[in-house]
Amino acid sequence: MASSRIRRLDLPSRSIFRKAAVMLCSLFTPLTLLILLTERSTLPSPVKAFSSRDTGLWSELTGSRAHERSRKVLQLADSLTVPDLVVSPRFAGKISPLGEGSRKLPQALIIGVKKGGTRALLEFLRVHPDIRAVGAEPHFFDRNYQNGLDWYRDLMPKTLEGQITMEKTPSYFVTREAPARISAMSRDTKVIVVVRDPVTRAISDYTQTLSKKPDIPSFESLTFKNRTTGLIDTSWSAIQIGIYAKHLDNWLQYFPMDQILFVSGERLISDPAGELGRVQDFLGLKRIITDKHFYFNQTKGFPCLKKAEGSSKPHCLGKTKGRTHPNIDPEVVQRLRDFYRPFNMKFYQMTGRFFGWDD
């Protein structure tokens, strides 16, 4: 009797529990999916798989019907990596993992230079709770401008008031039309340029191309128009990009010097916290990223993050960052040093900062 009473009492209570469980599941499943899909990630490597330079994807995507598709690819590239579910304690209550806030056009851009250390700077900056950045390179102001500002805005992560939206595309610095276009978006845009010794930058650039096309001619033969006369081929992009003073001249037609920050690519490696301090000041942010965030990884040979954004694990940049460079004929290196010296001097004068590439 007792047992049959228990069974009678049990049946309705079990069904109530089952109903409650089903209700909870149906509530939490879409919620979890929403959280996973809403926000973006931190790790650069899968994102880089979509980089136009790496895959030639953009040439496929630039047709008129293709821009919606390309926007989706960039958004997918961002959502492919680890979702940003860990909310900084400082931000608890301010950030909503449900994706509150709105997408805004960037207020600050890392515009260059290619192989200067732009990925390291962006990854380090993303640790700051007041910075939200796109992981992939949108190439809006050079290759995708025809897609329009709404397309561009749609690529951006959602931000709350006070947060800064950022992206990095290193080719902007050498794109003639970029400063006018960025100024047309907003005259107040802050731009950051990571610069590195133009000779090592050129070798780094060549190393990247060589890794994709092992059959290209040697660095030495590409450097010269005529090896006997020693005439440098300034039309080779690896050389051209390093004439910083010339590119900067173009930017100064549209932006005052106090809206442009130059980060030393060398110091970003030897003293990341010091350079990050300057960047945070420039962006008007509290100095939250300090030397406590970095450690030097002996195996990698570079500073790495003790904790990446949205993660509790140490994080170094991927294998394509910090490659071993081929040995270049020292005479060619010297010739390049002589070639760049006057342009470097002009650049130091223009920026008011001595970068020490000509010691």
Ligand SMILES: Nc1ncnc2c1ncn2[C@@H]1O[C@H](COP(=O)(O)OS(=O)(=O)O)[C@@H](OP(=O)(O)O)[C@H]1O
């Ligand atoms: N912390 C850290 N870890 C790894 N690599 C670092 C770091 N800081 C700066 N660098 C230097 O960044 C160089 C690559 O520059 P970019 O990220 O601007 O390259 S790219 O234009 O986006 O392809 C890359 O150039 P290479 O050494 O020639 O590979 C690095 O020297």
